[in-house]
Amino acid sequence: MSRPVAIVDTSFLVYxxxxxxxxxxxxxxxxxxxxxxxxxxxxxFTPKENRPENNARHQILGRIEINQGFYRHCTSLDHIxxxxxxxxxxxxAGEAEVISQSQHRGIRFILMDEKRALKNxxxxxxxxxxxxxxxxxxxxxxxxxxxxxxxxxxxxHSIRKFSSKDLRDAFLKGMNYTQRNLSKKELSExxxxxxxxxTSKT
Amino acid sequence: MRPTIFISxxxxxxxxxxxxxRLQTIGAVNGFHTLLPDRFNxxxxxxxxxxxxxxxxxYFLIFATxxxxxxxxxxxxxxxxxxxxxxxxxxxxxxxxxxxxxxxxNSNKLxxxxxxxxxxxxxxxxxxxxxxxxxxxxxxxxxEQQNGLLALLGxxxxxxxxxxxxxxx
Numbered sequence: 001m002s003r004p005v006a007i008v009d010t011s012f013l014v015y016x017x018x019x020x021x022x023x024x025x026x027x028x029x030x031x032x033x034x035x036x037x038x039x040x041x042x043x044x045f046t047p048k049e050n051r052p053e054n055n056a057r058h059q060i061l062g063r064i065e066i067n068q069g070f071y072r073h074c075t076s077l078d079h080i081x082x083x084x085x086x087x088x089x090x091x092x093a094g095e096a097e098v099i100s101q102s103q104h105r106g107i108r109f110i111l112m113d114e115k116r117a118l119k120n121x122x123x124x125x126x127x128x129x130x131x132x133x134x135x136x137x138x139x140x141x142x143x144x145x146x147x148x149x150x151x152x153x154x155x156x157h158s159i160r161k162f163s164s165k166d167l168r169d170a171f172l173k174g175m176n177y178t179q180r181n182l183s184k185k186e187l188s189e190x191x192x193x194x195x196x197x198x199t200s201k202t
Numbered sequence: 203m204r205p206t207i208f209i210s211x212x213x214x215x216x217x218x219x220x221x222x223x224r225l226q227t228i229g230a231v232n233g234f235h236t237l238l239p240d241r242f243n244x245x246x247x248x249x250x251x252x253x254x255x256x257x258x259x260x261y262f263l264i265f266a267t268x269x270x271x272x273x274x275x276x277x278x279x280x281x282x283x284x285x286x287x288x289x290x291x292x293x294x295x296x297x298x299x300x301x302x303x304x305x306x307x308n309s310n311k312l313x314x315x316x317x318x319x320x321x322x323x324x325x326x327x328x329x330x331x332x333x334x335x336x337x338x339x340x341x342x343x344x345x346e347q348q349n350g351l352l353a354l355l356g357x358x359x360x361x362x363x364x365x366x367x368x369x370x371x
Contacts, residue, residue, distance in 0.1 A: 004242065078220070080361075081227045088231045103223040108242050124230035126255070127238040 003033040004109050006131075007074065007098050010044040011113035015133045017056040021148060021155035025060060028111075028136060029070055030145055036074035036107070037064055038097040078104035090120050102128055111136070113160065131173065134162055138174035141190065142182075153196050164193040205347040206235040207354060208259035210278050213241060215268040217365050222265070225358045234350060239278060248277045257285050261351050265358055266296040267365075271306050283311040290335045295327070295359070317359060319366040324359040331355060 006028075016024040028035070037045075046061060047054035064071045077100040085096035095117050102110055102125075112118055113132045122130045131139075133156060140146040153167070168191040175181055182190065189195070209226055211218040222238060229236030237255040239248075256262065262282040264275060271279070271294070282292050292312040296303045303314045313334050317327045331352065 078224065080224050084224075084227055084231055091231075099227070103227060104220075106219065106223075108240070125226075127226070127240055129242075 003031065005034055005036065005105075005107050006032045006109035006111050007036045007038065007102050007107055008041065009098050009110065009112035009114065009117070010041050010094055011117070012111040012133060013041070013045050013057075013060065015113050015156070015160055017060070018159045019133065019152070019155055021152045022137075022140075022146065024133065024136060027140055027145060030143070031136070031139060032109070034070050034072055035111070036072050036101065036105075038074050038077075038094070038101055040094040040097045042073065044094050074101050074105075076104060077101045092117075095121065099125060099128075129173075129177070132170070133160065134166055134170040135173050138167070138170040138190075139177055142171070142174050142178045142180050149190075150196050150199060153193075157193070157197065162193075164191055167191040167193060203343050203346050204234050204350045205260040206237065206258055207261045207263055207351065208237045208239075208256050208278075208282070209358075210239055210262065210264040210275055212264075212266065212268050212270070212272045212275055213245070217267045217362075217369070218265060221267070221358065221361050221365060224361050225265075225354065228357055229354055234354060236354070239274075241274070246274060248274060248281060252278065253281055256282050259285075260291070260347055262286070262292045263355070263358070264294050265362055266294055266303065267362065271303065271308075276306065276308055279306075279308045279312055283308065289313050293331070293335070293355070295355075295362075317362065319363040324356060324363060327359055328352060328356055 042061065042064065045057060047057050060071065063069065064073050066073050077097060081103050082096055082100035085091050085099055086093065091099070098110055098112070099121065101107070108127065109129050109131060111131050118130055118132065122128070137146065137149070137152050137156065141149045146152060168187065171182065171187060171191055207229065209222045211222040213219070226236045226238050237259060239255070240251040241249065243249055256278060262279065264271070279292055283289070286292065289311055290313050294303055294312050294314045295317050296314060298316040298318055303309060315327065315330050315334065335348070
């Protein structure tokens with residue numbers, strides 16, 4: 001199967017730069033052919049000040065190219081769709097650009113972490129696969145690319161709270177994407193947050 | 203109650219894809235439940251997820267601006283017919299200059315209506331649609347669903363007419 005293209009939202013990029021246990025923005029090269037960054041997302045992600053903690057963001061921004069490379073600046077969108085979305089109160093400018101580019105270019109994967117937007121947009125655009133950082137970790141684990149899976153889950157949980165149900169939902173999405181099934185027992189072991197977090201304390 | 207509408211298209215036909223995603227977006231942000239096929243994993247057979255979406259729908263729509271219904275669209279129509287068991291819920295709008303929908307193996311399972319954006323107006327086509335779908339529904343819920351369908355059909359036809367003008371330019 002050829003690797004798909006994905007469009008990324010600011011929220012996903014932010015969590016990727018905060019997660020220290022794995023270089024997720026490098027690992028996703030395994031899953032996607034390339035990643036598109038809309039103009040508004042680049043604007044939102046660009047730090048306002050030059051502080052040392054913003055170095056990770058500057059590194060990503062420095063890798064963005066036009067029409068080549070893994071991180072690509074995406075400028076083409078459907079203006080009818082964009083205008084329709086931007087007038088919707090529940091959708092912000094970055095999300096409107098992400099969706100209108102996805103619809104215009106037929107891209108069916110969006111990487112996004114903002115919970116409210118995820119719920120709202122996945123209800124409206126059920127043909128688009130919305131993956132958050134938890135789902136990406138699940139997909140990488142299912143494909144055997146995450147040797148420190150537990151550490152990654154613990155690390156992500158410390159910066160972005162989520163429940164066992166969120167983790168389970170992420171694995172179910174990941175199983176659908178990878179066409180790999182886990183037994184009930186395996187699924188339970190990988191998604192029991194209580195067990196994972198307790199292991200870290202012992 | 204607003205209807206759930208499945209909007210299909212022939213893959214690779216830019217005008218149809220653009221129209222379908224525009225209509226899906228306009229429907230979605232205006233409170234309609236509008237669904238598109240999932241053709242990422244399967245290009246020639248209908249994906250399980252697409253079957254679920256068709257079975258979740260109240261109507262199946264396609265604006266066939268191209269010369270045919272592709273094999274995958276024919277399969278989707280077959281699935282829709284098995285689900286609805288009512289050709290008036292499967293509406294194929296097509297350009298008589300290009301398409302020959304009447305030769306489709308599923309032609310008796312769908313409602314086909316012609317639209318020539320160069321010499322027909324949208325209101326005329328809506329009248330044609332009203333004439334073939336059952337608008338004498340008595341229940342309030344069904345009536346509301348039909349009104350929702352007609353509203354989206356009107357927008358879809360408008361987008362088609364607009365697309366045709368832009369293509370000419």
